[in-house]
Amino acid sequence: MKTKEKYDVVIIGGGPNGLGITAYLAKCGLKVCLCEARLEVGGACEGIEPIPGFKIHPHAVINYAAAGPGLEQLELHKYGMRMAWAKVFGAAVTKDQQRCAVGGRWCPQETREGMLTFSEEAAATTGAIYEIMNAPECKEFLRSIFWTPPPPEGVTLEPKDLPWVKAIKKLPMLDQVYDDSWLDMSTMDLCDLLLQEDAQKVGFCLSSLDNGPDPFSKGMGIFGLADTLLMMYAGSSPLGGMHSYMHALMRCALAHGATILTNSKVEEIIVEYGEAKGVELADEAPCRDKVILADKAVISATHVKPTFLELIAPKHLDKGFIQRVKDINLNGGSLFVFNLIVKESPKFKGKGGELVNKCTPLLTAFPVDGREELLNLRRAICVERRHPIKREEAILRCVYLSHADRTLCPPGYQILYNFFSVPPPEYHRDGPEAVNKASDELVALGLEMYRDYCTNMTDDNIVATFVNTPYDSSFRNMGLVGGNFQAIRAGEDEWWVNRPLPELSRYRTPIDKLYLCNQTSHPGGLALMGVPYCLMHILIEDLDLKPGNWWYPSPYYISEREVKAAVV
Ligand SMILES: Cc1cc2nc3c(=O)[nH]c(=O)nc-3n(C[C@H](O)[C@H](O)[C@H](O)COP(=O)(O)OP(=O)(O)OC[C@H]3O[C@@H](n4cnc5c(N)ncnc54)[C@H](O)[C@@H]3O)c2cc1C
Numbered sequence: 001m002k003t004k005e006k007y008d009v010v011i012i013g014g015g016p017n018g019l020g021i022t023a024y025l026a027k028c029g030l031k032v033c034l035c036e037a038r039l040e041v042g043g044a045c046e047g048i049e050p051i052p053g054f055k056i057h058p059h060a061v062i063n064y065a066a067a068g069p070g071l072e073q074l075e076l077h078k079y080g081m082r083m084a085w086a087k088v089f090g091a092a093v094t095k096d097q098q099r100c101a102v103g104g105r106w107c108p109q110e111t112r113e114g115m116l117t118f119s120e121e122a123a124a125t126t127g128a129i130y131e132i133m134n135a136p137e138c139k140e141f142l143r144s145i146f147w148t149p150p151p152p153e154g155v156t157l158e159p160k161d162l163p164w165v166k167a168i169k170k171l172p173m174l175d176q177v178y179d180d181s182w183l184d185m186s187t188m189d190l191c192d193l194l195l196q197e198d199a200q201k202v203g204f205c206l207s208s209l210d211n212g213p214d215p216f217s218k219g220m221g222i223f224g225l226a227d228t229l230l231m232m233y234a235g236s237s238p239l240g241g242m243h244s245y246m247h248a249l250m251r252c253a254l255a256h257g258a259t260i261l262t263n264s265k266v267e268e269i270i271v272e273y274g275e276a277k278g279v280e281l282a283d284e285a286p287c288r289d290k291v292i293l294a295d296k297a298v299i300s301a302t303h304v305k306p307t308f309l310e311l312i313a314p315k316h317l318d319k320g321f322i323q324r325v326k327d328i329n330l331n332g333g334s335l336f337v338f339n340l341i342v343k344e345s346p347k348f349k350g351k352g353g354e355l356v357n358k359c360t361p362l363l364t365a366f367p368v369d370g371r372e373e374l375l376n377l378r379r380a381i382c383v384e385r386r387h388p389i390k391r392e393e394a395i396l397r398c399v400y401l402s403h404a405d406r407t408l409c410p411p412g413y414q415i416l417y418n419f420f421s422v423p424p425p426e427y428h429r430d431g432p433e434a435v436n437k438a439s440d441e442l443v444a445l446g447l448e449m450y451r452d453y454c455t456n457m458t459d460d461n462i463v464a465t466f467v468n469t470p471y472d473s474s475f476r477n478m479g480l481v482g483g484n485f486q487a488i489r490a491g492e493d494e495w496w497v498n499r500p501l502p503e504l505s506r507y508r509t510p511i512d513k514l515y516l517c518n519q520t521s522h523p524g525g526l527a528l529m530g531v532p533y534c535l536m537h538i539l540i541e542d543l544d545l546k547p548g549n550w551w552y553p554s555p556y557y558i559s560e561r562e563v564k565a566a567v568v
Pocket of ligand 1: 010013014016018019022035036037038041042043044058060061062063064093096154264265266267301302303323335337339473476477478479480483485502517518519520524525526527
């Protein structure tokens with residue numbers, strides 16, 4: 001017979017969002033149980049050690065959460081969270097290797113030096129970007145986007161009342177040039193308006209593509225711009241990798257009394273009379289109690305598709321709703337990752353490359369010249385639905401993980417995390433295994449590019465290669481449908497009040513007491529603790545929580561109570 005255990009809240013999935021909400025609720029004094037299918041928590045923020053002593057990251061590598069409230073509210077420093085700060089965040093080298101755009105909040109000198117390889121005017125624009133990033137209001141701008149819950153369903157905000165419009169009007173310089181036409185623009189449109197050099201524009205657009213909206217997606221420009229600011233504001237890797245950030249979250253949750261069950265796959269969300277009552281674990285789960293009941297709430301911190309299409313019996317859901325969940329678009333955000341263990345870091349050629357060698361940025365992209373490669377890359381992925389094959393459609397991004405963090409590999413070696421954008425397996429024109437089958441070719445393409453741009457990326461420098469495809473990701477982690485770092489498309493129709501569907505945008509669901517807390521909800525992908533922070537606002541209302549003085553809400557939050565009061 002299946003025995004039953006009872007908690008206030010049960011959480012399904014221990015990725016950054018599941019762990020984050022577990023820690024928040026445990027800190028509020030609730031009896032919380034997190035069920036994770038895998039042997040380890042952390043979701044897509046995981047580390048593996050395929051060769052003893054060498055730590056490889058198949059997915060997430062950079063932490064962009066510094067501008068948000070989560071690290072501070074959960075006091076993660078008390079639980080072992082440390083950063084391996086990189087002074088220079090990013091660099092982008094041009095095809096002729098003579099120019100190099102540099103960026104990051106802590107490197108104004110290097111940035112100026114880089115932009116001077118383009119023009120005096122470009123260097124001056126960069127000075128303006130620093131003024132924006134260093135203004136205290138920059139944090140508020142980022143929070144207005146990534147750490148603010150969407151308004152209640154049915155509330156339509158006028159442009160002047162949108163959180164980011166209010167916040168942008170407080171930013172130096174941007175307050176002077178902003179007008180409401182920005183709301184319809186793409187990231188590239190905004191770059192055309194604000195920047196001079198194509199390389200800089202493509203750099204901003206790549207940040208958008210790698211962390212959020214497609215750079216040519218209309219109406220997403222402000223969010224794409226915010227993605228670049230988020231990266232440059234304080235993007236760096238946690239000491240020991242992203243998984244150590246997850247350990248800090250886990251320790252925080254445990255210290256506040258949470259129960260964390262690993263190897264405990266949830267097979268079903270128990271629903272009675274339209275209300276979530278708890279979960280049923282797989283028979284193989286090691287714990288005695290296979291049924292875990294929840295008095296106050298069940299929170300699904302896995303992807304929206306399996307939540308409604310696999311974990312809940314269809315009889316509890318409306319057929320139209322099930323179809324809308326099936327129709328949610330997974331496109332955008334799938335990455336082909338290959339880690340290289342090398343004896344020596346790449347030595348870039350040319351005047352632009354020399355700057356990269358001198359400042360060892362955390363992230364380097366090449367070639368970043370004009371928009372041609374970006375357009376070719378997008379055409380291949382989104383229109384022709386295939387991975388890049390030719391040089392003209394490939395932009396290689398490379399993260400120098402071990403430069404700032406010597407805990408990742410033994411002395412005498414470096415780890416380079418590299419990636420190309422590819423379509424999600426489900427949408428690849430040649431079938432879901434196409435990128436896996438092309439792995440060797442994609443690595444060869446990356447190495448060919450390295451060899452053109454660097455003097456020392458020869459066979460004797462490369463010790464080992466580890467590939468992770470989006471298809472691999474979806475097997476590693478059931479939550480990573482499409483192996484996608486933002487889970488579903490970040491376009492106007494799947495963002496903010498529409499993410500993942502309008503009726504789910506406040507994290508509530510058609511099932512009473514069932515909530516969502518996965519990257520499929522606003523603000524989307526990245527381990528920002530944005531989803532748990534936003535969900536907390538809703539749970540404070542619904543569960544009548546009384547967090548301590550450590551809690552502060554988003555200044556832009558609109559509660560249902562306020563809306564009702566306004567109507568009355
Ligand atoms: C290639 C790649 C690179 C990335 N790079 C970065 C980066 O540099 N920086 C960054 O911030 N983000 C990055 N991301 C994005 C980031 O990893 C994700 O946004 C984040 O992990 C999403 O967190 P989550 O908790 O919503 O979901 P996930 O991390 O997917 O976690 C979901 C968890 O739920 C568990 N689960 C699923 N189903 C069940 C079930 N039925 N029962 C129990 N448990 C279940 C899974 O095992 C998993 O642990 C990257 C992602 C990818 C794929």
